[in-house]
Every structure is written in C-alpha cells, then in structure tokens.
Amino acid sequence: MMxxxxxxxxxxxxxxxxxxxxxxxKLLYVHRKAWQDVNGPIPKGIYILHKCDNPRCxxxxxxxxxxxxxxxxxxxxxxxxxKGSRHSQHKLIEAEVLAIRADPxxxxxxxxxxxxxxxxxxxxxxxxxxNHI
Numbered sequence: 852m853m854x855x856x857x858x859x860x861x862x863x864x865x866x867x868x869x870x871x872x873x874x875x876x877k878l879l880y881v882h883r884k885a886w887q888d889v890n891g892p893i894p895k896g897i898y899i900l901h902k903c904d905n906p907r908c909x910x911x912x913x914x915x916x917x918x919x920x921x922x923x924x925x926x927x928x929x930x931x932x933x934k935g936s937r938h939s940q941h942k943l944i945e946a947e948v949l950a951i952r953a954d955p956x957x958x959x960x961x962x963x964x965x966x967x968x969x970x971x972x973x974x975x976x977x978x979x980x981x982n983h984i
Contacts, residue, residue: 859908869906885909886916898922904929942967948981 862870862881870881886899889911893899900922903913917925943951947965951972954961958972965972974980 855903855910855913857910857912859903859905859913860910861905862907862909866907870909881909882906882914885911886914890916900925904931942971943975943981945981945984948975948984951975 864881865871866881871878872881872884873879874884880899882901883893883899887893893916896918897916898919898921900915900917901908901913902915903910905913943965951961951965952975958969958976961972962969971980
C-alpha cells in the first residue's frame, strides 16, 4: 500500500460500504461531497477514487478523480480484483485448473469429473480464463 502523509478520516455515520450523507434531500457519498467542497462539481462520468483503498475515508489528500477505466486499472494494480477462487462464482479451484491443464484427456471426459461445461475446460486450457496462474 502507498504511504500517505495524513491518516484516513473515517466516516462513522450512515452507509454500508461508502459513507453517505443527505444534502437537500439528496443522498451523496461522503468522499464525493468532500471532493466537491474543495474542487467544485464532479463532471459526469468521473469517479472519485481512494489512494488508501478505504471506502469510508473522506480525507481529501487520499482522493483523486478518474474514469471508470482508471478505477478498474487501480483495482487491478493494487491486487483487489476477485480472481480465481476468490471470485464469488468460481466453479474450480487453482489446484483443479493446474490438473486440467496437465491432463491430456478430452474436455468431454473432464467436464463431468469437474462438474463444469466442456467449454470451461477448453477456456482453462487456452488460458481464456484462469490466466493468472
């Protein structure tokens, strides 16, 4: 994680993941409101990202603006993307992926063994999926 000069300001009020505040009957994310207070309106399509990766932080020096693409790249660069068995909808685990790649039998034989479709076996072997291992 990057070293930041100031500690996080943690929102302790409403909001499950990101802090939320109601302003003139409109619900806003606290970190976006903090950004607007200092930098003015946020253009459409622009996200306010966290250097500290703490969604409840609203310390202005921990925030920066970017596109959805920048947000995705930031997530991947910091290792926060759900891959492999960390993904909520995974059907295989890392050891099974390695076993599938090492097994010369056809996909139609392996698919019922692992409880997946033949296409899944082919995608694993071609590294269209599970390409991080």
